[in-house]
Amino acid sequence: MKNIIVATNNIGKITEIKRYFEEVACADGQPLFNILPLGDVLPNFDLEAFEDGNTFEENARKKVAAVARAVGCRPFNDEDFYVLADDSGLEIDALNGLPGVDSANFMGRETPYSLRFDKILHDMLDIPNEDRTARFICVMALYIEGEIKTFRATIEGAVADKPIGNGGFGYDPIFYIPKFDCTAAELPLWQKNEISHRGKALKMVVNHLK
Numbered sequence: 061m062k063n064i065i066v067a068t069n070n071i072g073k074i075t076e077i078k079r080y081f082e083e084v085a086c087a088d089g090q091p092l093f094n095i096l097p098l099g100d101v102l103p104n105f106d107l108e109a110f111e112d113g114n115t116f117e118e119n120a121r122k123k124v125a126a127v128a129r130a131v132g133c134r135p136f137n138d139e140d141f142y143v144l145a146d147d148s149g150l151e152i153d154a155l156n157g158l159p160g161v162d163s164a165n166f167m168g169r170e171t172p173y174s175l176r177f178d179k180i181l182h183d184m185l186d187i188p189n190e191d192r193t194a195r196f197i198c199v200m201a202l203y204i205e206g207e208i209k210t211f212r213a214t215i216e217g218a219v220a221d222k223p224i225g226n227g228g229f230g231y232d233p234i235f236y237i238p239k240f241d242c243t244a245a246e247l248p249l250w251q252k253n254e255i256s257h258r259g260k261a262l263k264m265v266v267n268h269l270k
Contacts, residue, residue: 062269065096067127067145069107072229073258077144080253080262093142093269102130108169111147116161119147120201121208128203143203144265148257150231152180152194152219154187163231177223177234184219192218196235196244198257200265209268213260217244228252 066077078095086092098105110126113119124145131141149163159166159176167176184192193216200211215237223233225245232244237255244252253259 061091062093063096063141064093065098065101065127065131065141065143067098067107067123067143069098070229073146076249076253076256076258077146077262079249080259081266083250083253084263084266096141098127102127105130111164113147114161116147116149116197116199117201117210117212119161120145120199120210123147124201124203124208142269145201145203146198146258146261147201148196148198150194150196150235152184152192154184154191154193154219155180173230173233174223176231180219180234181222187219189218194219194235196231196257198261200258200261202265202268204269211261211264211268213257213264215255215257215260 064081066074068074074097081093081095082091098107105127107123107126110122111119113122124143127145128143131143147161149160151157151160167179195214195216197214198212202209202211217238218236220234220236220243223245224243225233227247227249228245235244236242237244237247239255240247244256253262
């Protein structure tokens with residue numbers, strides 16, 4: 061079984077990625093890959109230092125390369141492990157694409173998402189429903205056999221009038237998905253993984269690995 065080190069300290073992302081591989085990347089009901097959270101392999105690794113790029117692709121590539129280099133000093137080699145990094149965010153058309161690539165650091169990394177929601181919704185008070193379009197973007201970078209492959213996916217939606225739902229993480233409570241008439245935070249995890257930006261990117265990753 062191959063090891064995949066997930067280069068993130070975001071518990072929500074780790075949960076979604078592990079669940080996806082458990083449900084999809086299987087053979088005869090047995091997982092094909094062993095998912096290793098970054099904290100289990102490189103405790104206290106400063107991943108934020110590599111999130112200073114101008115695009116999701118740049119950030120994902122920098123993170124996956126940094127973790128692969130760091131792990132290469134440990135008892136692993138290219139035959140035994142892959143590294144998977146995710147960089148993602150919310151892009152709101154009425155706010156000129158904000159928070160975009162800076163989604164994780166919008167208003168400060170330690171700022172509660174409830175305050176970020178307040179800011180976004182205040183700035184969009186006068187925006188009519190038809191102009192509240194937004195999208196989640198995810199770029200997955202996969203380090204495999206000394207090379208880095210990237211996979212980009214999106215999901216279109218809109219900014220809700222207020223936060224709704226207790227599931228998911230990040231901006232999910234204010235991201236409305238018209239097809240399901242609910243926010244991303246109201247979807248069960250299995251369904252979110254089927255249609256989300258991250259779920260779509262993970263599907264590309266799994267197809268490539270298979």
